[in-house]
Amino acid sequence: MRNIYTYGRQPAQRNYTIPDLRALKYADAPLTMCFPGDATELAACVEAGIETLTVLDSNLVEFRRLAPTTFMATSMAWGQNKTPDDILRHAIGCMELGADMYLTNRSFGVVEMLAKEKIPVQVHVGLVPSFSVLGGGLRAYGRTADEAMEIYRTFKRYEDAGAVAAEVECVAEEAMKHLNANTSLVTISLGSGRAGDIIFQFMSDLCGETEAPPKHAYAFCDLKPLHAEIYKQRVTALTEFRKSSIRRQFPFEGQNVRMHANEEQALIEVLSQMKK
Template sequence: MKNIYTYGGQPAKRNLTVACMQANKAAGIKMTQVSAANLEEAEVLERLGIDMITIADVDIVAVRQAAPTTFVTGSQTMVQYMNEDEALAAAIKCAEQGADAIYTPRGLKTVERLSAEGLCVQGHLGLVPRLSTRVGGLRIIGKTADEAMRLFEDFKRLEDAGAVAAEVECVATEALVEINKKTSLVTHSIGAGSGGDIIFSFMEDICGDVESPPRHAKAWADMLTIRKALSAEREKGLTGFRDAVKDGSFPDKAHSVAMPQQEHEKFCELLDKWSPLHQ
């Protein structure tokens, strides 16, 4: 564990720092990163020793509570913040609340703006799904030497903008292997083979909770079948409740509390004798 101060000025302990990741990169030590969407998922990731957690930046408080020592990256979306000022304000808030790095899929100006304030910034290279129309759709990037060279140049531009890391998505394995030797960026591979420093995958893909997973995803569990079974049981229960209420079979005597007969008769007599005090 490393002793640190957060961007918000609070003393804390972390399993990794950026310097640790850079040292692991140099030594060829692979690291793991998984997404978390809530407190429960974050807790199990820390307990099982996943090296890094990536989250939506708005979930930082709950996730940091559940995973107090794991390196956490707060992610911004493409359309969440409209300009560099908004992205910077949100990034500072997220870091103040305990995020160790900020992911942005936006352009180099946003990366420069965030990194200029001392934030650890992660960019996105290779296939950026929300920009896929620019590259002809969802496909592997860097299968040709010329395209791999253009990708390498993107790496160098991201470095120059001040980023410390990059999510590298759907890139030909050999391209990332060679680029990774010549970049200072800590690379997070998702669908880009084993050449990255960090192997990143989404919680739902790992746990088999996706109807049509991407080709690069591998599941080690089958939560989808369980979730479907739970959904079917929920529907069975709700249908039974609805029908029983409609046909009058619920609530029945077994699920009701009755008055003693003598008390019931006495109550009815009192009701019959009752009259308003003021008429």
């Protein structure tokens, strides 16, 4: 555990810092990363020992409070902030709220701007779903040497711009292996095989909650039947609540608060006097 000060100048501890992540390139085993959507999912990640997280900016304050030492990245949607000033303002705000790394899909110039302000920047290469119309649809990348070299050149441009890490999505595993060995970027593999420094999956995919999961997803359990049963039980509870309330049966005796002895009669008498 590392002692740090946050970007908001608060003393804290982290399980990993940026140099720790960079040192992973020489480690035997990768770290893991997940995307929790709520506090319950976050708690499950922490209990399971997931070492790094990526979270929505809207969850930063709550999640940092609940997982004070876990390395936590956050991001902006491609069109969330329109101008470089907007992006910089948002990134600084996220870092002050407890983020440890900031993901952007914007230009090399934006990455350089953020890096110059000492913000650890994560980028996204390979399949970037938001840009799939430019790349010919949702497909795998790096299946030819030429395309793998194009990814390599992109890595180098991001290195020069000052990026720290790259989410590498749906890149051929062989290409990922050789690219990872030839970049200083911390690689986060999402559907790019086992050669990444960090292996990333979405919570809904891992838990079998996605109706039409992508090819790179693997469900280690199947929560869909449980969700269906929970929904059924919710409807049952709500239906019975409504029926009992309409019949004036609920709240039941065990849920009611009663006046002290003789106080109801005293109240009746007082109200009666008021009506005279």
